Amino acid sequence: KEMVIYDKIDSTNNAAKLLAKNAAPHGSVVIALQQTSGKGRLGRSFYSPEATGIYMTAILRPTLPVQQALQITSAAAVAVSRGIKDAAGIETQIKWVNDVYYQGKKLCGILTESSVENGKIDYAVVGIGINVSTDTFPQELKEKATCLSHAAGQVDSDLLIARVLDNLDGVYSQLGTGAFMEEYRTRSCVIGKEVTVLNMGEPFIAKAVDIDNDAHLIVKTADERYLTISSGEVTLQG
Numbered sequence: 001k002e003m004v005i006y007d008k009i010d011s012t013n014n015a016a017k018l019l020a021k022n023a024a025p026h027g028s029v030v031i032a033l034q035q036t037s038g039k040g041r042l043g044r045s046f047y048s049p050e051a052t053g054i055y056m057t058a059i060l061r062p063t064l065p066v067q068q069a070l071q072i073t074s075a076a077a078v079a080v081s082r083g084i085k086d087a088a089g090i091e092t093q094i095k096w097v098n099d100v101y102y103q104g105k106k107l108c109g110i111l112t113e114s115s116v117e118n119g120k121i122d123y124a125v126v127g128i129g130i131n132v133s134t135d136t137f138p139q140e141l142k143e144k145a146t147c148l149s150h151a152a153g154q155v156d157s158d159l160l161i162a163r164v165l166d167n168l169d170g171v172y173s174q175l176g177t178g179a180f181m182e183e184y185r186t187r188s189c190v191i192g193k194e195v196t197v198l199n200m201g202e203p204f205i206a207k208a209v210d211i212d213n214d215a216h217l218i219v220k221t222a223d224e225r226y227l228t229i230s231s232g233e234v235t236l237q238g
């Protein structure tokens, strides 16, 4: 296993993908103090200046059918939640599919990128960005985000990184079984709520009813149809 730490890099996910292509073993990790083009989901950017966040990416090599790939990302959300509980003492929620929330605001984002070869996952990089301090965030981000320093006070970053990685190991061994999904559902802040679903096509409002063991979101539409959503994103109403 390798652990690479950069003062500054474009994106730890990009660095991890390069390492993975060059045969870096399962469990290798890239950490940066600052990212110059941190990436978010759905083509968005992730604000990543120095001293405001923890930016890390783990390389995983799961033997998982592609249809179950969403489990990687939901497992990571559970691992991050457990790591935060261990190191910072607070209980967080998960907004489908893998945002970690505290008191209705985003505390951590996760970007999983997988490479598929011959119908199998060759590697997946799991990028984790945890807000440490939002004090210098632009106003529009500040409104939706929270950070460890507000939620839990001073937190030891090294300990938090270690606890997240440890917990990632734990859930990784359960991939394919869905064993961690019970905790995922318990932590979910969308089940039972009215949500706006943004995936392909027009956004629509529906009620989130459940999340299955492959981390698909099941929603009930206004005309009482049940749909299984496996990509995109939801926002909470109100």
Ligand code: BTN
Binding pocket: 010, 011, 012, 013, 014, 035, 037, 038, 039, 040, 041, 042, 044, 046, 054, 055, 056, 057, 099, 108, 109, 110, 111, 127, 128, 129, 130
């Ligand atoms: C999101 O909220 O849309 C996902 C954000 C993921 C951010 C992390 S920070 C470390 C890793 N490197 C990146 O470029 N992105 C992820």
